[in-house]
């Protein structure tokens with residue numbers, strides 16, 4: 047993808063792919079949307095695709111595949127052991143990450159299960175730039191804990207720091223010294239930090255982390271699920287690498303890391319995952335766990351069709367036009383919202399555009415769920431769904447009180463190569479309208495609250511009739527338009 051300037055002066059990110067298979071979308075009228083969100087208990091996870099226009103819940107398993115990926119799926123060679131498909135995938139992954147060993151798994155968290163079982167010692171710690179939900183859960187299940195050493199800018203909504211995903215090197219050293227290096231199972235770097243706005247780390251930072259790891263003899267593990275965005279940001283933001291190829295940048299990263307794992311639901315735009323490394327010791331340790339939890343060594347729980355698509359998808363990750371599409375669209379959306387004074391996380395990251403609900407609906411009480419309320423309101427006025435990343439996503443304290451989150455974000459994910467620019471303009475327009483009418487948005491309260499991971503299945507109700515008022519104002523301004 048490249049920025050192209052129009053005669054009018056407008057600059058837009060131009061798509062460098064054409065659409066050859068399409069899927070029909072519905073945009074229900076606003077009365078049905080109000081009904082649908084009520085049926086879903088104001089939880090966007092519980093909406094049905096039939097009622098959704100743009101599905102911006104996640105980028106996981108919903109990226110568009112290329113013609114070559116789809117074609118490759120037809121020649122998949124199915125067999126329990128030793129399929130040609132596995133040989134192709136193995137070759138592709140080893141070349142991509144420049145590692146000796148590759149173990150296939152069914153998705154990212156399965157890699158986390160195996161790595162944690164093999165590497166996390168009882169009562170030890172893992173130090174990370176920032177945690178991800180499933181990665182922390184697996185470390186904890188194996189008797190460890192996860193310590194974050196994100197740099198200060200990482201958790202600020204707005205910053206000029208282009209690498210908000212960087213590890214704070216001083217904090218890292220301090221924590222190792224405090225715990226004792228023998229009590230650190232590994233250091234974990236997450237590319238394109240998911241929970242803080244898809245923010246990248248720099249190679250300079252990664253090299254500094256590796257230096258400390260070497261000094262203390264601690265292995266360095268890379269979560270490469272969101273690596274494609276991070277590669278793009280290094281190429282475009284880290285001066286030293288602006289003339290490097292994507293493969294050269296990737297090699298610099300791989301060479302710093304002892305273990306690399308990924309979710310192929312994101313990286314490679316297919317479905318599956320994998321783990322790679324050079325160490326023979328890890329190979330023998332993890333391969334046993336693999337056959338126990340995932341399947342035989344030559345499929346790891348994946349379908350052969352997805353394995354073919356991953357092999358091709360990884361090669362395509364080295365194409366700048368391919369990996370730039372997501373971040374360029376996200377930047378376009380973020381810039382337009384900034385121009386309209388809508389509070390969003392800046393600089394724009396990968397994964398999606400993150401709206402700062404803390405500020406957007408600052409009149410709503412924290413206990414009435416700002417990001418959750420905004421997600422519900424935005425669905426009503428646009429038919430598009432995002433994901434709440436705020437207090438609803440936290441668990442209650444042991445005494446039953448709310449655990450109020452640090453940030454209240456509404457994440458509008460941008461599945462890669464799925465939407466057109468006019469669709470992105472549509473969601474931008476509805477967000478701007480909603481911001482102008484933000485006083486109409488009210489809070490939510492739980493009416494059905496599961497005790498674990500309540501954000502997936504919990505149901506909420508509005509604390510007043512604010513949703514009807516919002517619909518009334520929408521009709522007044524848009525008439526019969528959807």
Ligand SMILES: *Cc1c(COP(=O)(O)O)cnc(C)c1O
Nearest residue numbers: 153154155178240269271309311
């Ligand atoms: C999605 C994700 C995972 C988990 O991958 P799944 O395939 O969903 O199990 C792990 N780490 C990061 C950074 C992710 O974004």
